[in-house]
Amino acid sequence: MNSTAGPADFGRVDPDGTVYVRTADGERSVGQIPDVDPAEALAFYVRRYEALEVEVNLLAARVRSGALSPEEARNSVKAVRTAVTDANAVGDLAALLARLEDLSPVLDEQAELRKAERAKAQEAARAAKEQMVAEAETLAQGTDWRGGVNRFRALLDEWKALPRLDRASDDALWHRFSAARTTYTRRRKAQFAEQAARRDEARQLKEGIIAEARALATSTDWGPTTGAFRDLMARWKAAGPAPREVDDALWAEFRGIQDDFFNARQSVLSEQDAEYKANLEAKEALLAQAEASIVPVSDLAEAKAAFRTFLEKFNALGRVPREQIRSLDNRVRALETAVRTAEEEEWRRTDPEARARAEDTVAMLETEIAKLTQKVAKAEARGDEAAASKARDSINTYQVWLDQARETLADFHR
Incomplete structure (x- = not known):
């Protein structure tokens, strides 16, 4: 309504209290308030107009700011236009309708922009x-x-x-x-099937090697038989791994046959016992020192270096009594296993693939929270508190998951 115009410019009141609004199409009755002052009756319907004017101004502001989608805005404009056209109010209704019409090019532009986006x-x-x-x-x-x-x-x-x-x-x-x-x-x-076939072939080869080893185990021809056992060991290594569930058992059997032969050979070569005993004492002392300094592993790099140094010295000491080989080997293997286990644990802790997955999880959850935050804002903007509350509940759930994912990721940086 024009700020310089009074209610009388857009309406009047009959003596019976009937209130009219003036439009481009002529006068139209908007209601009747009998037995009151005409100015008071007219003011009542002017206030209705002012409420409509506020509604139109608010809608125009929201449309121009882009708070509504073009489709939502068109529906709102249509609803308000109907309300203004049929309004039981006194004021410049034509001006309000003109303001609503002015929004059409704005909506067209916004629709094109949304389409381009x-x-x-x-x-x-x-x-x-x-x-x-x-x-x-x-x-x-x-x-x-x-x-x-x-x-x-x-x-x-x-x-x-x-x-x-x-x-x-x-x-x-x-x-x-x-x-x-x-x-x-x-x-x-297909690759894994081929690998399984190779492992089964290796199993058959190792079973054949074990059969040959049994035939040699009782020989007293120490030199050639020792060489034959070395050939069998080379063939064993060349055969590759058998299926995991039988490989250790096959190796234990093969190693046991070799031990039987070399134990018998050792008993015959008893003259070497003195030298072997000295080597044994030196290796046991070296091994005890290594076990005390390496296990438990606290510094992987130092442990690996210490184990390499130990192994060089250990191997340089020469042979020991045959019956002691397995015991020493088991201790050396246990020492090696401790270092290797520490190395594998360090790798698992710093595995770049696992770290990447953890980073991807954190990024994905952060993205979902950002999307839900936008949903909350949009729902609040259109007054949809139910949708906003639902989105906030989802944010809380995703935040719990995000905190857990961040804790997992932090483990890779410790």
């Missing part, structure tokens, strides 16, 4: 999916059987997070991605 997002999603397809097809032809599985899983999660393209393009890209994953899976299974 959606097109841009579609192109970004298309580029991302094409890049993922290219990477998947490269992985499908590779031999990274461990890392490839994890990467395909990550790519699939990224794919699901992207918006869909037009159906034909999206289906075509998905077909290529799925085909690459299938190819990789088949090649990986």
Whole structure:
């Protein structure tokens, strides 16, 4: 309503209390308030107009700020236009309708902008999916059987997070991605099947070597038989690993046969006992010193260096009585196992793949929280408290997961 115009410029009151509003189409009755002062009756309907004016101003501000989507804004404008057109109020209703009409070009511009943004997002999603397809097809032809599985899983999660393209393009890209994953899976299974076949072949070879070793075990022809056992050991190593569940048992059997032979040989070569005994005492002392200084492993680099130094000195001391070899070997192996276990634990703690997965998890949860925060803001803006509350509950849940993921990631930096 014009700030210099009074209520009488847009309405009047009959003696019976009927109030009229003046419009471009003529006068229209907006109500009746009998037995009151005409100015008071007119003021009542002017206040209704002022309430409409506030509503129009607020809607115009929200539309121009972009707080509403073009579709939501058009619906709101339509509803308010109807309210103004049929309003039982006194004021410059035509001016309010004109203000609403002025919003049409703004809405057209915003709709075009939204359309351009959606097109841009579609192109970004298309580029991302094409890049993922290219990477998947490269992985499908590779031999990274461990890392490839994890990467395909990550790519699939990224794919699901992207918006869909037009159906034909999206289906075509998905077909290529799925085909690459299938190819990789088949090649990986074939690789493991081939590996299993090699291990079974190794088992058969080692069983044959054990049979040959049994035939040699009772020989007293020490020199040639010792050489034959060395050949058997070389063939054993060349055979490769057997299936994990039988490899240790086969080795224990083969090693036991060798021990039987060399123990018998040792009893015959008793003249070497004095030298062997001295070597034994020196090795036991060296081993005891190494066990005390290396285990438990506190500094991996120092432990590895100390073990290498120990092993050089240990091996340089020469032979010991045959019946003591296994005991010493077990202690050396235990020492080596302690160092190797510490090294494996250090690797697991600093595994870059596990760290990358932890970082990806933190990033994904942070992204989800950011999206939910935007949902809260939008819901509050449109007055949808139920939707805002639901989104805030989801944020709380994701925050708990994020805190846990950050704790996991922090372990890699300790």
